[in-house]
Amino acid sequence: MDFPAVQVSQSPEEKFREYLASQPRAQRYTNQQRDMVVYIFSRHNHFDADQLVESLKNENIPASRATVYRTLKKLVRAGLLRELDVGPRKFYEHDYGYPQHEHMYCQQCHTMIEFQDPAIEEAIRDVCGQHHFQAASHTFIIRGLCADCNRAKVTKRRLDLV
Amino acid sequence: MDFPAVQVSQSPEEKFREYLASQPRAQRYTNQQRDMVVYIFSRHNHFDADQLVESLKNENIPASRATVYRTLKKLVRAGLLRELDVGPRKFYEHDYGYPQHEHMYCQQCHTMIEFQDPAIEEAIRDVCGQHHFQAASHTFIIRGLCADCNRAKVTKRRLDLV
DNA sequence: ATTCTTGCAAAGCCTTTGCAACTGC
DNA sequence: GCAGTTGCAAAGGCTTTGCAAGAAT
Numbered sequence: 001m002d003f004p005a006v007q008v009s010q011s012p013e014e015k016f017r018e019y020l021a022s023q024p025r026a027q028r029y030t031n032q033q034r035d036m037v038v039y040i041f042s043r044h045n046h047f048d049a050d051q052l053v054e055s056l057k058n059e060n061i062p063a064s065r066a067t068v069y070r071t072l073k074k075l076v077r078a079g080l081l082r083e084l085d086v087g088p089r090k091f092y093e094h095d096y097g098y099p100q101h102e103h104m105y106c107q108q109c110h111t112m113i114e115f116q117d118p119a120i121e122e123a124i125r126d127v128c129g130q131h132h133f134q135a136a137s138h139t140f141i142i143r144g145l146c147a148d149c150n151r152a153k154v155t156k157r158r159l160d161l162v
Numbered sequence: 163m164d165f166p167a168v169q170v171s172q173s174p175e176e177k178f179r180e181y182l183a184s185q186p187r188a189q190r191y192t193n194q195q196r197d198m199v200v201y202i203f204s205r206h207n208h209f210d211a212d213q214l215v216e217s218l219k220n221e222n223i224p225a226s227r228a229t230v231y232r233t234l235k236k237l238v239r240a241g242l243l244r245e246l247d248v249g250p251r252k253f254y255e256h257d258y259g260y261p262q263h264e265h266m267y268c269q270q271c272h273t274m275i276e277f278q279d280p281a282i283e284e285a286i287r288d289v290c291g292q293h294h295f296q297a298a299s300h301t302f303i304i305r306g307l308c309a310d311c312n313r314a315k316v317t318k319r320r321l322d323l324v
Numbered sequence: 325a326t327t328c329t330t331g332c333a334a335a336g337c338c339t340t341t342g343c344a345a346c347t348g349c
Numbered sequence: 350g351c352a353g354t355t356g357c358a359a360a361g362g363c364t365t366t367g368c369a370a371g372a373a374t
Contacts, residue, residue, distance in 0.1 A: 028348050028353055049338080064356045069339060085247050086301075088364085089338060104295050115289050123281045124304060131275060132309035133266050139248075140302045142286060147294035190328055190373050211363080226331045231364060250339085251363060330371070340361065347354070 003114065008097040012041040012080055015096055019078035027074070035061045036071055037080070041094065046112045048089045086141055106146035108153075113146060165276065170259040174203040174242055177258055181240035189236070197223045198233050199242070203256065208274045210251045248303055268308035270315075275308060 010018070016037050020027040039061055040052070047055070049068055056063050063071070072092060075081040082095035086105065091112075102120060104113040120140065128135045145153065172180070178199050182189040201221055202214070209217070211231055218225050225233070234254060237243040244257035248267065253274075264282060266275040282302065290297045307315065 025352080026349085030348070030354065032355080062355095066340080066357075067355060070354085085249050087247050102289075104289070104293065104297075106295075107298065113293060113295070115293070117285050117289060119281055119285045119288075123279050123285070126281075127264075127266070127277050127279055128304065128306070131266065131277070132312065133268075133275070133304070134307040134312045135266075135304050136269065136306040138302070138304040140300070142290065142295065142297050142300040144290070144298040145296040150294065150296045187328085188374085192329065192373070194330080224330095228332075228365080229330060232329085235365095326374085328371105328373075330369100332368095332370105334365105334367085336365065337363090338361100339363105340359105342359085343357095345355080345357105347352100349350105349352090 003099050003101065003116065005097050006099050012096055013037050016075065016078050016080055019080075020074075032061070032063055032067065033071055033074075036063060036068075037075070040075070040081070041097075044094055044098065046084070046091050046093050048091050050089070052092075082137075084139060084141070086139075102140040102142075104142045104144070104146070106149055107143055108145055108149035111146055165261050165263065165278070167259050168261050174258055175199050178237065178240050178242055181242075182236075194223070194225055194229065195233055195236075198225060198230075199237070202237070202243070203259075206256055206260065208246070208253050208255050210253050212251070214254075244299075246301060246303070248301075264302040264304075266304045266306070266308070268311055269305055270307055270311035273308055 008015075013034055016033070017029045020029050036056065039056065039059060049065075049072060052072070053063070053065055053068050056068070072081065076083050076092070076095075080094070080096045081092045084091040084093060084103070086103075099116065100121070101114045101116045104115065105111075106113070124135060124138060127133070170177075175196055178195070179191045182191050198218065201218065201223055211227070211234060214234070215225070215227055215230050218230070234243065238245050238254070238257075242256070242258045243254045246253040246255060246265070248265075261278065262283070263276045263278050266277065267273075268275070286297060286300060289295070
């Protein structure tokens, strides 16, 4: 599920360049980094470091594994990507020009379904207020079976009974 | 924050023994495993594999690292422990005889604060209904600064201004 | 006796890092 | 030219696994 992109004044590339320039020790905006940012923001999806390495290879965007890891880290610090701790490997998703949302993860087909719920945002504000907790970020993932996989399972069960 | 324990008919040890016996190929209930379960359920806290290895050593409960990992995996499958994917290492918490709850994690002092919120349970039911998603479990973690660390930070800022 | 469990050490997986060559500013 | 970046390979941190010895049923 893709939400309409949030209106942003700068392109991801510009935003990243600005971040790099704003650092105490100015960091460099290389062609490789630009290509990576352009590629990452050309499609909205969830990916991990390994998948990105593969995709870049397929797109003929040269980048070693080390560079991918290093650039991902910078993109997170720059606020362009968000990190999801959902298993043994880190997943990434757009954090810039994309609204806050929560996740449902299908354990069967590995689809990540996004959803928004004002009640959850409010619950976060409430509980943080009660505990005087200053929230920086949150992770909300519901794991289970998506509609398709669930239907397939029920159908299979029926067949098994025949 | 500890909640009152949920009323359960079996002790964790009994529940684990029953799980082991119920497996297709009956698994064995060793003294080592029993000692681990008793120790783990003697206190309510969040821990990772390494911390548990240390604790067991201090309690003179012999268990190699490999055994700890293997037993943790069994305890999760048995429904005694819940796994939290919150970073590079897995964390574990009681899943048996303890109510469902969400987490606030202080990034400064690493305290895990638990809270319950009916609004969140309801939000989960709602969104799963809307998407015909069959939820198996969920992870909800709010990251930030707890009240104490937040206060310390504000105090420090004041002192810096003097 | 059979089959599962243990401990050790080795391997696995994902991520990070040291270093020399390279490149943006 | 200086300071940051890249690629490679090696190391790191956490977890899993092969195997021989030990223990539960």
